[in-house]
Amino acid sequence: MALFTTAPKSICVLRLSAIGDVCHAVAAVQAIQKQWPTTQITWIMGKIEAQLLGDLPDINVIVFDKSTGFAGMKVIWKQLSNQKFDALLHMQLALRASALTLGIKAKYKIGFNRKRAKEGQWLFTNKKINDTASSHVLDSFFEFVYFLGIKKTLPTWKIPLAEADINFAHQQHQQGKPLLVISPAASKDERNWLTERYAAVADYAIQQGFEVILCGSPAPREVKLGNDIESSMNETAINIIGKTSLKQLTAVIRDAKVVLAPDSGPAHIATTQHVPVIGLYGHSNPNRTRPYLSKDTVISVYEKHVQEQHNKPLNELSWSTRAKGDHIMADISVEQVITMFNKIIAK
Template sequence: MPLFTSAPNSLCFLRLSAIGDVCHAVAAVQAVQRHWPETKITWIIGKVEAQLLDGLEGIEFIIFDKKAGYAGMKTVWQQLNGRHFDALIHMQLALRASVLTLGIKAKYKVGFNKQRAKEAQWLFTNKKIDDVTSEHVLDSFLSFVEYLGVPKQSPQWNMPITSSEIDWVNQNIPTEQKVLVISPAASKDERNWLTDRYAQLADHAIEQGFQVVLCGSPSEREIQLGENIRQLMTHTATNLIGQTSLKQLLAVLNRADVVLAPDSGPAHMATTQGTPVIGLYAHSNPKRTGPYLSLESTVSVYEECLSEQYGKPSTELPWGARVKGSDLMQKITLESVIEKFQSLTQMQKD
């Protein structure tokens, strides 16, 4: 039996971070909105992630600043003082997020089941979703809203992009050519592909008639990575690393014909725009964290690395098993990525 057989009055979603997982959560929240348009939805979210979702219709955002620690929690609790939700949907496994739920009043607090919950999340919830079989994180998020009573459906996204962001893209990528966006940086440097291979792939795409655009955050390491790629290239790419807001980056990914990225937020942002992604994976399972609509076009050495490290395939290891090592990404050859790029762009022509 679903938790609700008719539309609840109010739901509170808790998913603070990261960018990719917040994109997954949007699909779940918007599924609720389509099924129960009258239900009031509140979303407790991280400060950076809120910038990406600004303008999302019909959602009240409560921003939690994790850098503020306990004071940040008290700020959230004060904003929700006197409020009582029909259900709190607790989609974050971190202990800090679970502590945050203590000050949120809800009849039901719905979390992962014990098999998938980490950091004792199950102690903070009174309802657990049944799902233990979904491979992809997005499917497990959709299981939350199915548990509430929303029929199972394919994910859809409606992410607002304003005319000013579109104008910005048109000014910075003023071309009629097809566009390959390379977002080269993962959250850790060891998960980046090799710099010279990014450069060679970029040159190959330009020789195929593409405009290549580099994107990323304003962090020093990402800016340096972009410069290193440009210096190794024979041709010229447009380098927008450090020059976009999250909203402008979303608009750039919308403009792209193809995106190349390691396991990172922009791969999932591109997915919300229906843009094909060539995902590069070694450390984590692309079937779990890959770009949801582009799993066929990922280039993965994950199973190979897993076998070397554990002597077992992913089917015999815990959900979310990761591979450790600083040189795993070099197993992804330039030829394998060129081959994927060629087959994807050929499909677009056909």
């Protein structure tokens, strides 16, 4: 039974990080807005994530910088001290996020059911979603809004982009030429594909008449990876790694015909812009973390490796089980990626 049969006055959403996860969460939050436009929504999110979503229409975004620790929590609590929400959607399993809920007043504090509530999250909530079946993170976030009383719906995304961001994107590449965006870096280097293989696919795309943009964060390891890919190429790519804001990056991705990426934030940003993603997966379960609209274009060696490492069939492993090792991504070939690229552009 739904928690609310009419629109509640106010809801607080707690999902601090990461970029991919807040891209999943925004679809769920905007589903609430569509059905209950009068409900006031406050969203507590991380500092980096707010660079992408801090200007969402009709949402009060409160930024929590996790590096500020307990002092930062007290600032949030003071900011919300005069407010009691009808419901708090506690969508993050980390203990730090659970600690933050202690100073937020809400009639209902809703979390994951005990089967999935890692790090003791179930101790910090008084209502639990029923869901144990959904494998994808986005589907589990939607279970929160269905629990509230939102009707079943397909996810949609509206992330505001300024004219300046769109113009920036247009200036990075020739208009009229199709664009492949390669975001080569995952959160950990072992999850990256091989440098020379990114280069080979980039060369192939350029030979098919595409322009290729390399994108990513200013982290030194990402900058180095981009430079190494460029050095391994015969053709010339446009390298904007470390040279964009998250909004500018979103606008660049929006211009693409195809995005190539491992399990990473830009892969999920592409989903919000309805751009098909060739997702490269080896360490995490693509059924759980793939770009949501790109199920048929994921290339995965996860199943093989996780079953070998745990000596169990996939259906007997936890949905969040990871495969480990620096060698895994080498099992994805250039030929597989080019075949998928051709399949997408043929459409």
